[in-house]
Amino acid sequence: MLLLVCVAWLPAEAEAENAAEDEVSLHSEAAVLIDAESGQVLFEKNGDEQMYPASITKIATGLMALEKADLDEKVTVSEEAADVEGTSVYLVEDEVMPLKQLVEGMLINSGNDAGTAIAEHISGSEQAFSEEMTEYVMKKTGIEDTNFTNPHGLFSENHYSTAEDMAEITRVAMQNDTFRDIVSTKEKAWKGEGWETELRNHHQLLWDYDGANGVKNGYVTEAGYTLVTSAERDDRELIAVVMKADSDSYAYEDTTKLLDAGFEEFDEHILKEADRYQSPNQSIYTLRNDRSFLYRGDTDFDFQVNDKGKLTVSDDQGKDIFTTYLSKERGKSGTDTKKRAEAAPKADSRDMDESLWKTWSKYSSVVADTIYYHLQYMMNINNF
Template identity: 50%
Template sequence: MIAKQWWLILFALTLLFSVFPQTTLAEEPNITSETAILIDGKTGQILYEKNSGQVMYPASITKIVTAILAIESGNLNDSVEVSSEARQVDGTRVYLAEGETVPLEKLVKGMMVNSGNDAAVAIAEHLSGSVDAFAEEMNAFVKDELNLQDTNFTNPHGLFNEEHVTTAKDMARITQYAMQNDEYRSIASLKEMEWSGEEWDTTLINHHRLLLDHDYVTGGKNGYVSKSGFTLVTSAEQDERELIAVTMKANSSNTAYQDTLKLLNYGFNAFTPVVYEEGKKIGTIGDTDYMLSKELTLLRNNDEEVELTITDDGVMESSIGSITSLLDSSLLSAKSLNDSSTPVADVETSVNKTSGEESTSNEWLNLAILVIGIGMFMVILLALILSKKSSHRRRSRSFP
């Protein structure tokens, strides 16, 4: 009888915790890396950041930029002749031979999978004529195309240079842009590839360990030089949600991986979607209304609401607590108030109402589940106590 009672108590406790609202258990992660950021891969909304604007040395995560530039500005079917400079570069290589001819696509894959610095130099020289000229192209890309002001590259591979710097926030934005390209996504997701060259025949295994160990990880790049510490960029997908995590200057590769897993678990478990319909007006500046050009899904955490605003420069921002995110300008359309066509309804209140209703509904649902769970636990516990008293009375009558 005693064993049976303990089993019932265990069942009651299991039942209580299974119905307890999971959202109350999701806490902001404790990140050890010096800087880190987690963003929504579809919108750029920032979900977590730690010193994400601090200028750092990127190491080999630099190769994300080299890869997307090669894909967008080069012809992957081109044949590339390897120079002596590429052959002699320091660090991790795919052991290209001087004078060897290699397809550009193969070089990009070797650079991303095996972090080949020689492949990166060969790509740079093929596209721009020299490493220095390619670095100028890299900087023009991040500043003109992505409007990033805290990044400066001096080479295509990430070997240390005092002026070769970026931030976790900038690297997240660069990765978000790159992941919109299907060819890049395909290459970034390669777990291994067969490599056959004049000096090396082998099977390359991707250096990004999480890509090998977790099916929901879709790509990324790791890096290390002594001045940068361990750097890591990771993209992941789950339940139609895409996240990008960046950690920089971890004291070990294991720390970088553990911090990244904490960020991804936090992003997938602690946030719920809030949908804003196409045509929703975000705000008015002068005689111009700004509205969503397409449906937008943002994420809210358990405690704070998402707020959408428009800046004086016509840039859309989302805020969760103290975190503000600049959102993609392609999500906005503008309409002059002098336009005589049918006006768009003022939906600033309905946007807030949308997230507010969802928040209120979720809070009431969580409260109801909690009350029911506690009630069931108390009923089972009371039944056990009454059963025990009844058994004691029966024993008292049988043995006076």
């Protein structure tokens, strides 16, 4: 019977519905908090609004460089790269430097000159690189509301992204071990023709927030202060994005609020590999391995799957908190039920649907009849 009432899940790309904006009060104009493993959105404020990203653009540039080029390649710095305005690692024209060192200078010290040198080396020009990078991250992450016109984030009207898109780009980038290692580096020795120093990571929460392990801050006048932060505690990793804060202190304050809420106010609910669901057309859907989602506070869940295998998890207030697509189980229908059993907290037998009780009643009566006729048979033998 328990097998008839389990829920289901497929390890497909996780997708989440928006959390209420009033759960956390923020200064930033846009913000998103996601679970790094599943991509589940735990909180959002104007998460899908297009905004100028400033230097958090370099997250995408770093990902592109790490996955599309050999880090041991030697890069010759052009005059254009050496003269790029803004934050710099003081590259010199015709200087030759390993690609990996340029990526480090760009992500740790936010070197715009390093970003341009990377773009020119990989694609020939900033424009060609930016077009390729936009297409690349769209295909790799599934985002739709981002367009890059440069590799470093200096202002351009057509250079934009959203908090949700930047969170997803970061989630994918953090799956690259080299990227993860670079953005978590607090200090790094730097030796170039124009500058010899020790770089200090511009992301202050690497020092100030327990568990912080990246990733990038940014600022230009039109964008305000932007900040993307990853942090990990007790086997849970979260990514927070804030955009268009009026000051860096507001950006850090908002990020701390989001991460604190994610670590302290959310619990994990695990969907088991054996869990199953039935859709309205009687199809049965299953998962291939254990998966989980996060939920806030003491709540019950409702699990619904449609005829296309889309599973939606709602809380007891009717708010959708998690969705994904399931895998159809071949040759199964009808007698299985979609209700919760092991999948939902506090589920009991009253949650099972009428079809289950009919099935139970049918087999209960068969058992009872079998016992009855067996007793009758034994009595007849004794009388004979």
